[in-house]
Amino acid sequence: MxxxxxxxxxxxxxxxxxxxxxxxxxxxxxxxxxxxxxxxxxxxxxxxxxxxxxxxxxxxxxxxxxxxxxxxxxxxxxxxxxxxxxxxxxxxxxxxxxxxxxxxxxxxxxxxxxxxxxxxxxxxxxxxxxxxxxxxxxxxxxxxxxxxxxxxxxxxGFASNGVKGRNQYLLPNRESTSRYRPKYSYFGYKPAAIMEFGTGCAKGCEFCLRWRIEGSEEKLIDRELIKKDLASIQEPTIMLVDNDFFASEQKLRTFFCLVRELKLRKNFIVYASVKGILSYEPLVKEFQDLGLKAVIIGYESFNDTELADYRKKSDTHDNLKVARILEHVGIEVWASFIAHPDWSKEDFRKLRKTVSLLKPQISSINPLTPFPNLPLYEKYKDRLLYPREDYKSWSFGQVMIRPSKLSLREYYYELLITNLYVNLVVNHKTEMIKRYGFRRVIRLAAGSVWNLLRYCRLMINVV
Ligand code: B12
The missing domain is CATH 3.40.50.2300 (Response regulator)
Known part of the structure; x- marks a missing residue:
């Protein structure tokens, strides 16, 4: 066929x-x-x-x-x-x-x-x-x-046949996209490949879809499959899309062994939890020696009550500790924050202050999105600005819950100003250019500007 x-x-x-x-x-x-x-x-x-x-x-x-x-x-x-x-x-x-x-x-x-x-x-x-x-x-x-x-x-009639299951990680054929591969990038690294080393996430944060997709059990993917996959990747950078690469010591050590066995010299980018980095801090440096360049991390908020409500396993104090650990070893940080719909102007100001203390290289501040498959959906159903069938709006980049302390336009304005401040003012661009090179910083800045333009458009179009 x-x-x-x-x-x-x-x-x-x-x-x-x-x-x-x-x-x-x-x-x-x-x-x-x-x-x-x-x-x-x-x-x-x-x-x-x-x-x-x-x-x-x-x-x-x-x-x-x-x-x-x-x-x-x-x-x-x-x-x-x-x-x-x-x-x-x-x-x-x-x-x-x-x-x-x-x-x-x-x-x-x-x-x-x-x-x-x-x-x-x-x-x-x-x-x-x-x-x-x-x-x-x-x-x-x-x-x-x-x-x-x-x-x-x-x-x-598209009825379910009743059998429950999850997607299996299969061996991808990377050559199937050979004509497109020079275009693929991640985090400003270009060209870059993506892969997964382990599936599932036991943390179950309230706002996160990823444990819904892969389940709450953290499992390593078959070693031989991963070995073949790793060996087939030609790009100098690999983004590992696991929910938390620092989920366990065994996971990190197994990966290190494979990298040594295959004598890989690559840049690695991972998603990691604050709790994971704190638990396995001594392994950060070892990972860096094997190629770890950047970590995507969810600091989420400046407020401990909010973090607890989100079911995060770490608090603001932990966030600061992790920021210092990563800064000390020289690992690039892309931090994500969630703008809560009940934030006031003062809360946005507090967030800006927190970001300047944490000093990530890139920050993305996205509005809380109560995705239909999450418990949060039920909680905020009555405050939704868009119906669940308005699929394009569920992008994690648009205000979905009506703000309680600010008008929608004021809320977008705060999002815009905060994104502008943290990405263009807090990050010392000259230091970044020295460290990461002009082209990468331009690519990263392009991402931030893109985001800012979206918020501008959304703010203007508020009805
Ligand atoms: C890599 C990635 C991307 C990549 C590429 C995604 C892609 N598939 O094209 C990029 C960077 C482009 C991207 C963009 C976005 N992403 Co994204 N992304 C991811 C990430 C990190 C990994 C996805 C992945 O590759 N998984 C592994 C592969 C193997 O799984 P899979 O695609 O599901 O494939 C399996 C099966 O589904 C099946 N399959 C897949 N396709 C098909 C087709 C057929 C015919 C068949 C039979 C089977 C089949 O085969 C695989 C077997 O295991 C996930 C988070 C995560 N870990 O899940 C978020 C995620 C998927 N992204 C998400 C979002 C929100 C976005 C954006 C909207 C973000 C934004 N605001 O810009 C954009 C949308 C882009 C657009 N459409 O214009 C959400 C998805 C929400 C949702 N319900 O759809 C996720 C879950 C992250 C999150 N926030 O929770 N993303």
């Missing part, structure tokens, strides 16, 4: 998809890896490509079009499925990815044939065998597909 795997184009509302943070479609590379042996597969990355889907369909003439999705992509994905069906109604359309897992019903549309709620080696094999069978005996194939765990079908 000919299979075209598609990543939808950039969505205007996204903040991360600028030159400073623009990662490869890892999920599609995994699907490619599963089928390349027996099928003709191609990845069409519309975040990079200028051409239309129809243009590509005319060249490839696929039988199956599989599209990956995040929440803000829903309308775009549906429009691509309609385009595929419009080009040739015989094309089988299939949607997978984060949104298909978190909210499969958002793709219940006549233009979609299958929703892959979760995938693993086994259900993917069954699905593609059945699709081949459909060319010979459609009713029998449909009967079989309806029983495959994790696959929702249009002919069953």
């Amino acid at each position: 000919k299979i075209l795997l598609v990543r939808p184009p950039r969505i205007k509302q996204a903040i991360t998809v600028s030159d400073f943070m623009f990662a490869e479609p890892l999920g599609l590379e995994m699907i490619y890896g599963q089928f390349e042996e027996h099928h003709e597969v191609e990845i069409f990355d519309m975040m990079v490509e200028k051409g239309s889907l129809t243009g590509r369909l005319a060249k490839v003439l696929p039988e199956v079009v599989g599209i990956t999705s995040l929440c803000i992509d829903v309308f775009e994905v549906l429009s691509l499925c309609r385009e595929a069906k419009g080009f040739n109604p015989e094309i089988t359309t299939m949607v997978g990815g984060t949104q298909a897992f978190l909210s499969p019903r958002s793709f219940a549309d006549p233009s979609v044939d299958y929703i892959a709620e979760f995938v693993d080696e086994s259900n993917l094999k069954q699905l593609f065998a059945s699709l081949e069978l459909a060319n010979v005996d459609k009713p029998e194939a449909e009967e079989k597909i309806a029983l495959i765990p994790g696959i929702r079908t249009s002919f069953k």
